[in-house]
Amino acid sequence: MAAKLLGRTEPRIFTKPLRELTPETSRGFEVIKFALVILGVHLYPWQKFLLIHALEIMPDGQYRFKRVIVLVARQQGKTTIASVLAAWWLFVDSKRHPDMVPPVKFKVVGVAQNLDIAREPWAAVKMWCDPEPNTDEEMELALPALQNATAKVSDTNGKEGIYARSRAHYEIRAAANARGKPAARVLMDEMREQKTWTAWNAVSQTLKSFWSGQMWGISNAGDSSAVVLRTQRTAGLESIAEWEEYVEAGIISAEEFANGHDVTLGLFEWSAPDGCALDDVEAILQANPSIGFGAMTVQSALSDIRGMTEAGYRTEVLCQWVVADVDSFIDVKEYRLRVLPGDEIVIPKGSRTVWGVDVSHDRKTTWLSAAVFTEDGDPFVTVRLSRAGMMWLPDYLAELAEASGQREVAVNAKGCPAMEFIEPLKKLGLIVHEFDGPKYAIATGRYRDAVRDEKLVVSAQPDIDLAVQGGVVVPYADNMAWSRPKSLPIDISGLIAETIALYALELLKPEPVEATPPPPPQAEMVTRDDVAPTDVNLATAAF
Structure with a gap:
C-alpha cells in the first residue's frame, strides 16, 4: 500500500530562529497546550511549527x-x-x-x-x-x-x-x-x-x-496589486x-x-516553487501543509486544475504570486511551450553571442542576458545574471568578454538607467549596439513574433516567466514597446535585456572597434646644424 501523502510541516521559506526553540524560548508551546487542553483543538503539524517559530521570545521576555x-x-x-x-x-x-x-x-x-x-x-x-x-x-x-x-x-x-x-x-x-x-x-x-x-x-x-x-x-499569495x-x-x-x-x-x-x-x-x-508544473505533487504538498491531516487531499487539489484559470490555481492552490489581470503582450502559454530542458539546448562551441544589458526602473538591479544560435539554428535567449546595483557591470562584462571572446553588447540608449553603460563599455573595447526608441519598439514586437512563430528557445526562468505575464507595453509610433514603470511592481528588465539581445543577434552585424592609434613618440627637438650626416634621414623621419 502506498504511503499516505502528507503536507509539508516546514515552510519552503521562513525566518530562522536566533536560538533553539524550547518552552523557555517560545510561547508557541504554551499556545499549543492551550488549544488542546482548554479549546479542545488539535492543531496540525504546520500550525504548531508556525506558533513555535513565530512566538519566539527574547531574553527580556519580549516577542522577537x-x-x-x-x-x-x-x-x-x-x-x-x-x-x-x-x-x-x-x-x-x-x-x-x-x-x-x-x-x-x-x-x-x-x-x-x-x-x-x-x-x-x-x-x-x-x-x-x-x-x-x-x-x-x-x-x-x-x-x-x-x-x-x-x-x-x-x-x-x-x-x-x-x-x-x-x-x-x-x-x-x-x-x-x-x-x-x-x-x-x-x-x-x-x-x-x-x-x-x-x-x-x-x-x-x-x-x-x-x-x-x-x-x-x-x-x-496575491498579485501585483497586493x-x-x-x-x-x-x-x-x-x-x-x-x-x-x-x-x-x-x-x-x-x-x-x-x-x-x-x-x-x-x-x-508555505508555497510551491515558482515555475513548477500545475500537477507537481511535491509542490502541492509544499503549499498545502494540511493535506493528509484533514479533509484535503492531493487529488482534491489536482481536480481544481481544470476548473480554474491557471492564475487562479497558482494563487489559491499553489500559493504562488501572479501578476494582476492584465492583457499579456506575449501569450503566456505560447511562451512556456518555448521552454526546453537544459540538456536539450545545444550551443556550438565558439558561437557568436550577444550580451544584453538592462537596469530596473528603480536602479536597484542590473540584468545581463545572452542571445546565441543553437545547433539547430534557433535563437536561444536567457538571463545569465542579475545582481544588485550597477557599478559592477562594466568590469564584469569586460572580464566575461575576455574569457569568452564574445564582445557584443546590446544596450538601450534613450531615457533609461542602462544608457549610462554605453561609454564605459566602449572604453573597455566592447562592441555596443545602441537601441533608440524606434529600434527598441521593433525589438519588443519581434520578441513576441519569435514566441508566436516558434522561432525562439528559452530555458526555465521564473523571473522572466513572471515578466512575460505582467509585462506592459506602451505605444511608440506604430509599434509597442516594453514599459518598465507601467509594469511595476513586476521588474521586466531581464525580459528587456533578452529582447534587445535577440534583436542584435538576428539583425545587427558586429562592427569592429577601431583601436585608437598610440600617440607618436615625442622626438627631441634638434637643429639641422646639430645632426650628423648619418643621422639626417632618422631625424627627418622622427618629425
Missing part, C-alpha cells in the same frame, strides 16, 4: 517578531490558528506582564478588508467564551473556563467586542475604519486584499506605544537572504547578526 507574515494556500486552517491565537492573547497573554502592559490597556484588534472576514476568527472566540449564548447549539459549544473569564460580549454590527474580566478586550474593524486607539496585538486577515496602505499605516502605528507589541498578517503584502514579503525575503549570507555562511554568529540587523520581521511561507 513585531511583525509576522504568514502565507499559505486556501483551506489550510488559517482561521483556526487565528482564532486560537486571538483567544490565547485575550485570556492568557494579556495578563502576563501587568507591570509593562496592564490588561485594561491590552487590546486585540482584528482587521480585514471587510468586516465579514475579520469576523470569522472573532466569531470562533465568541462561540467559546460567550457567557450568554443565544441558542442551545451555542451553549453546547461554549467552554465554561472561558465563559467564566468573560465579562460581556457585544455583537452589534460595527461595535463587535469581547471583554474579558481582566478588562482586556478583542474588537474587529474593516480596513476602511482601521484607525483607532493603540492595540497590543493586531490580527490582519487576508492581507492580499489590501490594495492601499491606509489600513496598514493606521494599525501598525498603534503598536508602537506597546512593550512587546505584535502584528500578524495571514493570507494567501502592495502591502508584497512589500512585507519582500522585506522578509531580504532579511532571510542576509541571514543566509552571514550566519549560515559561518561569517558571524546568530547573536552578532541580531545585534547588527533588524530581526523583528518574521516571514513563514
Whole structure:
C-alpha cells in the first residue's frame, strides 16, 4: 500500500530562529497546550511549527517578531490558528506582564478588508467564551473556563467586542475604519486584499506605544496589486537572504547578526516553487501543509486544475504570486511551450553571442542576458545574471568578454538607467549596439513574433516567466514597446535585456572597434646644424 501523502510541516521559506526553540524560548508551546487542553483543538503539524517559530521570545521576555507574515494556500486552517491565537492573547497573554502592559490597556484588534472576514476568527472566540449564548447549539459549544473569564460580549454590527474580566478586550474593524486607539496585538486577515496602505499605516502605528507589541498578517499569495503584502514579503525575503549570507555562511554568529540587523520581521511561507508544473505533487504538498491531516487531499487539489484559470490555481492552490489581470503582450502559454530542458539546448562551441544589458526602473538591479544560435539554428535567449546595483557591470562584462571572446553588447540608449553603460563599455573595447526608441519598439514586437512563430528557445526562468505575464507595453509610433514603470511592481528588465539581445543577434552585424592609434613618440627637438650626416634621414623621419 502506498504511503499516505502528507503536507509539508516546514515552510519552503521562513525566518530562522536566533536560538533553539524550547518552552523557555517560545510561547508557541504554551499556545499549543492551550488549544488542546482548554479549546479542545488539535492543531496540525504546520500550525504548531508556525506558533513555535513565530512566538519566539527574547531574553527580556519580549516577542522577537513585531511583525509576522504568514502565507499559505486556501483551506489550510488559517482561521483556526487565528482564532486560537486571538483567544490565547485575550485570556492568557494579556495578563502576563501587568507591570509593562496592564490588561485594561491590552487590546486585540482584528482587521480585514471587510468586516465579514475579520469576523470569522472573532466569531470562533465568541462561540467559546460567550457567557450568554443565544441558542442551545451555542451553549453546547461554549467552554465554561472561558465563559467564566468573560465579562460581556457585544455583537452589534460595527461595535463587535469581547471583554474579558481582566478588562482586556478583542474588537474587529474593516480596513476602511482601521484607525483607532493603540492595540497590543493586531490580527490582519487576508492581507492580499489590501490594495492601499491606509489600513496598514493606521494599525501598525498603534503598536508602537506597546512593550512587546505584535502584528500578524495571514493570507494567501496575491498579485501585483497586493502592495502591502508584497512589500512585507519582500522585506522578509531580504532579511532571510542576509541571514543566509552571514550566519549560515559561518561569517558571524546568530547573536552578532541580531545585534547588527533588524530581526523583528518574521516571514513563514508555505508555497510551491515558482515555475513548477500545475500537477507537481511535491509542490502541492509544499503549499498545502494540511493535506493528509484533514479533509484535503492531493487529488482534491489536482481536480481544481481544470476548473480554474491557471492564475487562479497558482494563487489559491499553489500559493504562488501572479501578476494582476492584465492583457499579456506575449501569450503566456505560447511562451512556456518555448521552454526546453537544459540538456536539450545545444550551443556550438565558439558561437557568436550577444550580451544584453538592462537596469530596473528603480536602479536597484542590473540584468545581463545572452542571445546565441543553437545547433539547430534557433535563437536561444536567457538571463545569465542579475545582481544588485550597477557599478559592477562594466568590469564584469569586460572580464566575461575576455574569457569568452564574445564582445557584443546590446544596450538601450534613450531615457533609461542602462544608457549610462554605453561609454564605459566602449572604453573597455566592447562592441555596443545602441537601441533608440524606434529600434527598441521593433525589438519588443519581434520578441513576441519569435514566441508566436516558434522561432525562439528559452530555458526555465521564473523571473522572466513572471515578466512575460505582467509585462506592459506602451505605444511608440506604430509599434509597442516594453514599459518598465507601467509594469511595476513586476521588474521586466531581464525580459528587456533578452529582447534587445535577440534583436542584435538576428539583425545587427558586429562592427569592429577601431583601436585608437598610440600617440607618436615625442622626438627631441634638434637643429639641422646639430645632426650628423648619418643621422639626417632618422631625424627627418622622427618629425
